[in-house]
Amino acid sequence: MIEAHCLTKRYGSKTAVEDLSFTVRPGIVTGFLGPNGAGKSTTMRLILGLDAPTAGHVTVNGRPYAMHEAPLREVGAMLEARAIHTGRTAYHHLLALAATTGIPRQRVNEVIDLVGLREVASKRAGGFSLGMGQRLGIASALLGDPATVILDEPVNGLDPEGIRWIRNLLKSLAGEGRTVFVSSHLMSEMALTAEHLVVIGRGRLIADTSVEEFTRSAARTVVRVRCPDIDRLKGLLAGPDVTLTACAPYTLEVVGLTTDQIGYTAADHGLTLLELSPQRISLEEAFMELTRDAVEYRSTAAGEPVAARSAS
Amino acid sequence: MTTILTRPLGATVRPGKVTLLRVLRSEWIKLRTVRSTSITLLTAVAAMVGLGMLVTHLRAGDLNAREVAHFNGAEVSLSMYRPAQLAVGVLGVLMFTGEYSTGMIHATLTAVPRRLPMLVAKAAVFTGVVLVLMTAASFAAYFGGQAVLSSTHAHLSTHLSDPGVTRVVFGTALYLTVVGLFGVALGAIIRSSAGAIATLVGILLVLPGLGALLPADWAQHIDPYLPSNAGQAVLSVVPDPAMAPWTGLSLFAGYAAALLGLAAWLLKRRDA
Structure with a gap:
């Protein structure tokens, strides 16, 4: 369970996320959707406490992420930027992360097999392809058998086989009662995997709805x-x-x-x-229409000459 | 693929709390599983011992009577701490910048979201490894240097029981360790390898040079207190009247501690 309350994040004068509130429930896959630069990654960083919000707060399983005693047990995350030292092997990368919460070596080998990286586990991560890097990121996320899984653009760089694997993985994780929060900029991908959608544009919430509802209204x-x-x-x-x-x-x-x-x-x-x-109208078009509206709404709100507009 | 998928996750996993001991183990794994560690440490040891013996041999070669009076076999045999300090400093810097430049810091801070245990563990693991290795290297350089001297210029060689010699040998290892901790702190503060290494070189090598440009009556109040000048007070067999050996090293360590404090404060406060 992830609960965000009125999250706002500004970097200097640039507002990345503004007054964002949503809830991600366990047991289903929740898609986090928005065009590039909408603030998806920023929101995920705020959830994990990597960045501090300018205003508002966010909790994971009832507490701010940093307040958990065994954080890897609560949340497993893969952020878009590959969080892997390029000079370390996949195995040692996972082993070092596992050591922080006393996760046994056996579990490290288990996630390596789970993501299919056995053959390259002793190779340095710097030489990994984008898809292998994604798999290693997912292995890191699953290491602590977490109740909540947060993945930023997990299908990026994967081949069709890998994409299908991710879809099944996400569904089975949710089926086990976990909270699964996955970002994407592809509506069509989310329509296949997610049950619920949180849609943002320019850092603001546009829709918080079930995929079914979204499809019905969009179609x-x-x-x-x-x-x-x-x-x-x-x-x-x-x-x-x-x-x-x-x-x-x-x-x-x-x-x-x-x-x-x-x-x-x-x-x-x-x-x-x-x-x-x-x-x-395709889902993709509906999504684009939705986010375009949000952009227009925002520029008006930011002080465009509204009077001149209504006169025309 | 599907058969693996249907296997329930986490049959073997029971993660406990994040403890300092566990974070120490994690940082130890990290330190020993990247190549830069062995490269920088081997460079430091090779410089200390190999170059140390070579330089001792060359410097003892042709000395006139006045130079013999100023020649100190212990100091000369350990003088290659100068290149070694750069290697150790670079390793210290990489403790943090290696993580910031690759994005690994996100994974690290997700595993240890309270952050400070990670800084403490990095500094502790670094101190342990470097102190042990540099103590061994200092003794090796010292004995190697004395061996060179006794084979050719026996009258120049020193003994560990001579006044100040044991202090200088241990002091060299401690000085190098503190230099490395400067690197750790600067890496955490500046986050970029190039910037942190340049700053470290500035503090260690450029600052004393600038101090020498000061008017003499200022210089005597400032120069001994500059970080590397203070730290190097422990490296003189005959104590410098302006700065006692252990006082100097303590001051040097104090500067490093202050920088680590700043690093801790920034680590807690800044976005990752």
């Missing part, structure tokens, strides 16, 4: 309509929950009405339709 259908008398059709379709966008001559994109409703309305008023086609 609303857009209907494309082409009609010679488009202005009249526009008047007939307009309504409180309906969005109409002119996208080409005589062509509208309608959100909020089904193809049936549009077809009957047109027939009732004797209008000829040249095209009536439903188009699905």
Whole structure:
């Protein structure tokens, strides 16, 4: 369980995370989503106490991370920057980390086998490929058999086999009742692995919702309509929950009405339709739309000339 | 892959509390599993013993009567602490900068989030390893140097029981260890190898040179108290009247302790 309350982090004049509150629950995979530079890594550093928040606080399993007596037992983390001394072998890297909480050698060998690094365990980590580095990072994260697992962009640099392995690993960790918090900038990846989503943009919370809910709201259908008398059709379709966008001559994109409703309305008023086609918005597009909105919202809030805008 | 996955995690794991002893063990593993440790320490030992004997041989070669009066076989045999201090200092610096430059510091601080035990453990492990090794190297350099002298210039060689000699031999090891601790502290404070090594060289070698440029009546009040001048007071067989040997070394260690204190404060306070 991770609970963030009104987290704010500023580096000089730059605000990386602003007033961020969310809860990550055990037993499910929670995706932490946002475009590059949204503040995902910063938030993870705040959770682990690597950086101190400017305001607000965050607890892991009920306490600030640093207050736990056996921190590796509480949280296993892999941050985006590879946290490995390039001159040390994978085995010794894990052994040194394990020693801090008295984790036995046997467990070190166990996680090496688990992530599939047996053959290169005695090689220096500096020569590892990106994918091998990720696997070693995941081995470090699992070393203490932690109740909470935090992984920053774990699929980066992995081959398809590795990506599938991560997906299964995350699900099985959550299935064992652990809290799993995984960041990504790829909506499609999260749609496959996560059950819950925390979405941020420019350091602010945009959505804290289940993947199911997000998919349902995002996968609303857009209907494309082409009609010679488009202005009249526009008047007939307009309504409180309906969005109409002119996208080409005589062509509208309608959100909020089904193809049936549009077809009957047109027939009732004797209008000829040249095209009536439903188009699905992909999750990725929905995600981009969501984060773009947040960016716009933010620049207005930061003191843009709002009056000039509403006048135009 | 899937068969491994379905195996329950953590059948063998029962991690306990983070204790200073465990962090010490972790830092000991870290220190002995990177190449820079053996490279810098071998360099230091080779300089102390190998160069020490060579220099003793060369310096004793042709001395006139006046030079013989000023020649001290113990000091000359240990004089290669000068290059050795750079090697030891670099190892000290790398204790921290090796972690900051590679990102390892994140893993370390995630394992030891209270941070200070990690600094204490690094300094302790470093002190233990370097003190033991440099004591051995100092004795080796001393005996090696005396062996060179007794084979060619027996009248110049000294004995451990001569006044001040044992102090200088142990003092050399202690001086080198404190130099290394300066490096540890500077590495933690500055976080970059280049910056920390440059600062260490500045403190050890450049500062005394600048002190020498001061007007004479200032210099006598400042020069003996500069870090490396104070530390090197323990390396004179005949004590310097301006600074007693152990007082000087204590002052030198005090500077290092102050820097380590600053490092601790910054480590606790700064973002990693």
